[in-house]
Amino acid sequence: MSEIEARRLKAEEVGHEKLILNLGPQHPSTHGVLRVITTLEGERITEAEPDIGFLHRNFEKIVEGWTWSQVIPLTDRNDYLANINNEHAYVLAVEKLAGIEVPERAEYIRVIMSELNRIASHLLTFGTFAMDMGAFTPFLYGFRERELLYDIFEKVTGARMMHNYVRLSGVRNDLPDGWDKEVLEFLDRLENDVIPDYYDLLIKNPIFEARSLGVGVLTKEDAIAYGAAGPILRGSGIDWDLRRDMPYSIYDRFDFEVITREEGDHYARFMVRMDEMIESAKIIRQAFEQMPEGPVMGKVPRVLKPEGDIYSAVEGPRGEIGVYLVGDGNFKPYRVKWRAPSFSNLSILPLMAKGQFVADIVLTIGTLDPIFGEVDR
Amino acid sequence: MLGGVLGNVYNATKSLIKGHLVTLKELRTPKITVHYPDERLELPLGSRGMPALKVNQDTGLLNCTACGVCARECPVDAIEVEAVVGEKGRKKRYPAIYNLDMTHCMQCNLCVEACPFDALEMSDAFEISRYDLDDLIFDKEQLAEIWKTHKAVRITGGEKL
């Protein structure tokens, strides 16, 4: 027996010392206020336990005191990177429950804005994921494009982030003249300039590949069992997208592909997001071609007192944003349950972090892309 | 072994050069950063800052009739309105008090949509930080002043910008 072998055996006999390392709640890599209590054995994580609720403000209780239409600005604050998608989810549920008709043109505008918001959100995820990896430059590139997109948003909605744009029975205002050209220009630039740049800058980099390929693998079975949503589900090889499989609004009129990747690692999830931006651009182009003229706001009943309950969902950038509404024939909602995709996605963290290096947990959080406005609600 | 190392070095150098070429390309593109207090972006029409009270240009009086619909519609109770009380305790159609609490306001445009009298507009005044919390409660004169000094737009639903 060599000396090294003897030492190893002795160490095993004694047992390794466990170290408890606390990440967060204020930590630049956690994308918000997430605290993770990790137990380390050497460099490996044996247990990771997320502690959430630091941003909890009980959205669901607050809106019980508000009228149906007053809730819309607050839904923006749930997933603050996918505001239009959130508004759309809520408004769609109320419209279904109360039987409100929506004009054609408004539906198209909603789809265009939702898809633009998906692109904005994925651009940010591109940047933050690179920063989690230690590359600061791509972060600035991602943010620059996102800011330009927010300029485009501001021209329509009047705000950069908290749009409060979607209304019951339509949208707040029509698109300004010449806006569609600006969007199409942006999309052309995104497809021909920006995303190829991202490939050169980050994605083809050997360090990026080494740190993301085969790391943090999530199997198909686990992804379904945990109720993972959006790019995380599709990155694990499950061909599921609400926009195609259970079409809401007018998504059945567009021709687009659902991006899936079989590997289930960080790279797969990241690439699903990158490719989804191009698919979103496709949808926006088709929507502009098909969009009819007409009013953008229908008739809302003066007394809005829907009764009954409904679960309705839309596909946001992070997955299925579901709203469960109960109306008791009053002008206020009786119960609003917000099914936040990040909440389900983050619950996979203990499983994925187990056995990883401690440096990789930061990437795992980055690739799950939780938004704490909606995790904590 | 050596080939592997050399291959790695080659790959790393290649990707490094590629990355730097992207950065170099940016030398030719126009600058996007705006140095805010010195330079300013032109805000698009309809950019939402804080609400402002519209003034009738002929009479110099507010359009507001103190009906209180905006205060009721506000989700965060940021608006307080009281009508002028005239003789015999009758309420007149003019606000005595119109306070807007900018510590609560989230600039959501719902009050403008609710207003039936063309009295409220969203201005593009966004520089509303103050040293004192009390200064963030705007009264009717200040709100009218904001309307006069800033671009304001009224969107009530469905129109074209």
Added chain:
Amino acid sequence: MSEINEKVKGRLIEQFPGVEVSETEFGQVEVKAPKEIIADLARFVREELDFDYLTMVAGVDYIEYLQLVYHIRSLKDYAELIIKVDVDSENAVVASVAPIWTGANWHEREAMDMFGIQFEGHPDPRPILLPEDWQGGHPLRKDFIDKRPKRERQFRTR
């Protein structure tokens, strides 16, 4: 779509004669089940009917009783199922479905925080969104009173 719903409805009535099965106007199968059979029902729909994707567990306070709403999707058959279980509000104990759908874990912890429903057989019954030492009651119940001090509103009159 509706064929699958008919099939699901048929299988459920066959297996559980006591439950109320209906279809909502939005194309979802809705099951009202007594709380005693929730574990069996969940296992049945998971294993026999392929409802493998639990999207949410929501509690609702109807004052006389609490209700738990499970929304489950079948990713294979593109079908949706809603299970509603009434729970007594005084003695709110119900079997956990976290062993069947792992993702129910956090959702049930949230319902535990917000409504005070105890889940039997839950792997990790701790508060999730509320602080661990929270004593103020269950916020989403209708009789909840917020005892924390209110922020004083300032109004200026001139």
